[in-house]
Each structure stands twice: as C-alpha cells, then as structure tokens.
C-alpha cells in the first residue's frame with residue numbers, strides 16, 4: 651500500500667479531548683468518507699490533516715512526510731462558498747492558489763490550468779462571471795475546480811454540499827467521483843449524512859464521539875463508489891451505519 655494520509659497516535663484537545671491516540675492510515679489515491687455524528691471532531695481532524703492545527707502529541711503524515719504546517723500538497727475545501735473572492739472572476743479565483751506561495755506560476759499559465767479544470771466541472775462558459783452571479787451549486791463547482799487545479803495530492807472536503815438542494819447535491823456527488831477517477835488525487839470527504847457517505851465512498855471510516863483508541867473505525871471497503879441507494883447492499887450498509895449513530899438502539 652502506497653502511503654497516503656496517516657495519523658499516528660494523534661491526540662488533540664480544545665480543553666475537552668477531541669482525539670486521543672487516534673490512528674489510521676489511508677491508501678494514496680483513495681476516496682474515503684469520514685462519517686460521524688455532529689460534534690465528534692471531524693472538522694478538527696481535517697484541520698489537523700491539512701496542517702492548520704498541530705497535534706498535542708503524535709504525528710500526522712502524508713506521503714510518509716510529517717505534516718507540520720499548511721502546504722501545497724493538501725487542499726481544504728469547506729461548505730462556505732465565501733472562500734471565493736467576490737471581486738475576482740471565477741477564472742481568477744480558480745487560478746489564484748497557483749500564483750501564490752513557493753514556486754508560483756505566471757498569470758497566463760495559472761489561468762490556462764484554471765480554465766481547463768473549470769471546463770471539467772462544467773463552468774467554462776461562466777469563467778468571466780463573478781461569484782455573485784453564480785448559484786450555490788456553481789460556486790461549489792468553482793471550488794472543486796480550484797482544488798483540482800492546485801498541486802495538491804490530497805483534497806480534504808468538509809461537508810461541501812451540505813447547503814445545496816437534493817438535486818444539485820446528487821449531481822455534485824457524481825461529479826466528485828468522476829473527478830476523483832480522472833485526477834488520481836486522494837480524497838478525504840467529511841459528512842454526517844449517511845446517504846451521502848454510502849453513495850460516494852470507496853471506503854468509509856466512522857468516527858465515534860468519544861475519544862479513545864477505537865475512535866476511528868475503519869469500516870467498509872465498499873468497492874466502487876457512486877452506489878445506487880436502493881440496492882440491498884446499500885440499504886444494509888445504511889442500516890449498519892445508523893446503528894453506529896445510535897448505539898443504544900442495538
């Protein structure tokens with residue numbers, strides 16, 4: 651197994667413990683959904699993976715190297731579409747991360763790469779628009795394009811589709827899986843929505859609310875993503891996951 655994201659005995663607290671000796675590892679190029687009840691620490695785990703937070707003890711690694719700060723190999727995308735700068739066009743927003751930091755690309759080269767990924771998400775025609783001219787779903791597409799254009803090998807999604815209507819949400823789930831296939835990037839996707847997890851995950855890991863050794867449970871190597879939810883396999887999986895959300899229901 652080629653080493654992707656790895657947590658080695660990671661502990662973290664905000665005064666209250668969030669992670670306690672947490673350990674798991676994900677294969678490079680995998681599409682993993684991190685599922686867990688609200689408040690269990692999923693966003694915190696993503697921020698540790700991206701390097702915006704540092705563990706109190708233990709080590710976070712990506713590609714075998716310790717994650718010590720935010721860096722170009724990892725890209726965090728959250729649900730807040732206000733990550734797009736309102737005064738910049740969709741194209742300029744998409745190209746921006748390529749033009750800052752170490753080894754920046756020249757404007758033309760960055761925009762050429764951004765235009766390509768905007769095409770991949772179906773926004774080629776809207777590249778000169780400003781964010782206010784886009785729907786919520788289109789803004790999320792623009793954020794996807796920005797992440798794809800970046801040099802990052804690991805994309806960390808924090809409930810990106812939570813505020814979208816059901817149809818846009820399903821369309822974007824399909825797009826995400828398609829882009830994962832095409833790009834070969836590793837994806838860790840956080841959600842508390844069981845249906846979303848079962849639909850898109852190749853692998854699901856479940857995060858229990860109580861910190862401790864078994865907080866992260868490698869769950870189902872579910873095979874190929876983009877699962878029909880009405881199949882017996884998917885229904886069984888959803889039932890099993892619901893039980894984990896409400897353990898006292900047996």
Ligand SMILES: Nc1ncnc2c1ncn2[C@@H]1O[C@H](COP(=O)(O)OP(=O)(O)OP(=O)(O)O)[C@@H](O)[C@H]1O
Pocket residue numbers: 664668686687688689690691692693694695842
């Ligand atoms: N900056 C912070 N300072 C103090 N406590 C925090 C901070 N950020 C998060 N917390 C607390 O840490 C715990 C985990 O929060 P986190 O946002 O990681 O959970 P989550 O699983 O992503 O939740 P949700 O699914 O509702 O987004 C919560 O109890 C939260 O109140």
